[in-house]
Amino acid sequence: MMDKLFILSLIGILMVSGVVAKMVYTDLDILEKLENFDIPEDDDDDTKLFDLPSFTSRSSGKNLVNVDTFGAAGDGVSDDTQAFVSAWNKACGMPKSVLLVPQGRTYLVNATKFNGPCETKLVIQIDGKIVAPDEPSNWDPKFQRIWLEFSKLKGVVFQGNGVIDGSGSKWWAASCKKNKSNPCKSAPTALTIESSSGVKVTGLTIQNSQQMNFIIARSNSVRVSNVMVSSPGDSPNTDGIHITGSTNVVLQDCKIGTGDDCVSIVNASSNIKMKKIYCGPGHGISIGSLGNNNSTGIVTNVVLDTAFLKETTNGLRIKTYQGGSGYVQDVRFTNVQMQDVSNPILIDQFYCDNPTSCQNQTSAVKISQIMYRNITGTTKSEKAIKFACSDSVPCSHIVLNNVNLEGRDGQVEAYCNSAEGFG
Incomplete structure (x- = not known):
């Protein structure tokens, strides 16, 4: 000692x-x-309003929007992107909506921006698994840095026991960090919360991201709790939770294992x-x-x-x-x-x-x-x-x-x- x-x-x-x-x-x-000095934490009691049993009943006053209703196959092979976009537009446009990704199913979703602002008290309930296409060469160049991005939201809850899986193995193999003969290119982030406020994320698992796993960008009052982030220890640039340009962020009870x-x-x-x-x-x-x-x-x-x-x-x-x-x-x-x-x-x-090496500088x-x-x-x-x-x-x-x-x-x-x- x-x-x-x-x-x-x-x-x-x-x-x-x-x-x-x-x-x-x-x-x-x-x-x-x-x-x-300390940073005050939000009162977490309001998240109890969004427990799953309450919004499944008609008497709860919640508007349940299930991605399956909009044609999502949930087989992990069919492209469910359009079903997710249609469900988002519906849920975002109604107050007290719950966008549901059901458990026991796997949804293949391409790079997508889910933009707000939305009506009040929106809940994104992810109980199933969302997976990304695994082939970098087929990725839409318009979305070089994102996979699932949610922006301009206020007072939104992300919750559930589901998984967001970036299918990143081919991206890692193509990284210049793994092989210096590869070109150094940006790769997508699995989940991005952008330009938002009053957001809560709880219970989810984010794994195998193409690059960074979870970014909180240019946002205020974001609380992340009981979230697991998992990528292999040798996966390059796969930061677990990355905070940029944001204020009043609380990360609590999170388990993170990654390559950065x-x-x-x-x-x-x-x-x-x-x-x-x-x-x-x-x-x-x-x-x-x-x-x-x-x-x-x-x-x-x-x-x-x-x-x-x-x-x-x-x-x-x-x-x-x-x-x-x-x-x-x-x-x-x-x-x-x-x-x-x-x-x-x-x-x-x-x-x-x-x-290349960095030059010596005084500032x-x-x-x-x-x-x-x-x-x-x-x-x-x-x-x-x-x-x-x-x-x-x-x-x-x-x-x-x-x-x-x-x-x-x-x-x-x-x-x-x-x-x-x-x-």
Whole structure:
């Protein structure tokens, strides 16, 4: 066990570097803010209004719209796209509608945009399985980045015990990440929530996406609970849940195993809360990447409370490119247990995932006010903590509290460059 020895040695490294001053009132203020700030969760009682038994009866006042009624075959072979579009148009146009994808059946659906706005209290009840065509060469080029996209919705519930399956194996084989002789191309995301608000997603399984599994984009007040995301550990760029340009997002009780970040949070996102997250396999829980191609990246107010990461290539990661601008600020990682994780705690301001090497640049995304509290477990790497920060834009106010990480032989180290903080 390392415990106090580990923390003291890390702080000692920082002090020798001359970048940790005495704890002043500013530090105390920041510490108190990080300890206490939280993102409120929505009251979940209203989802009980949409239990399946209630809307199957006529007395419930719900308008049941079954995709089978519009000619869906549900045999996994016939193209059911038009039946889904027709059912969507019907359900979207009536208040208190339930769009039902029945259990026990498999529906083949091509790339489709389901656009709102819709009438009030729409429920998408997915109990069956929706599968994508598995041949990339036949994919409609108009929908290069999407498979199932829902946009401009307000107050909509996605729920059920069903499966959304991207049939991604041929897409993965054609990726330049799998074979460098392949061209680097974008691939579809299985499920996208775009430009929406007041959306709840619960109970679903999203698997084998062509690229990213689930994107929340340019949306506000989205709650995701009891969702499972599953793709093979070697599937390229298959982020589990990707949050971009969104605010007030809650992820709770989700199990994610994939070939890339379990959760990734990128530019213009704030007030993100993750609670009770299982991650593995995958690349961990990441903020970034930010700042690629000299762009601006801003992420603020992120909370992770209670997570278990198993055999992931990274643990808690913040990654930015050189040359970017903007900031990552007010982030708290608490109550995280790790098992055989490489790079458990990582800030990397020299991240580079471009086909060619990245040039050295002085500007950088500023990273400050980051707390790691109650982080325990085992690591595969010698460096349990790595703060690789920019000399010109150092990391500041990094707070470590009760970090207890041990290697297989009990010996681990901390690496710090241009990082300022306290314990």
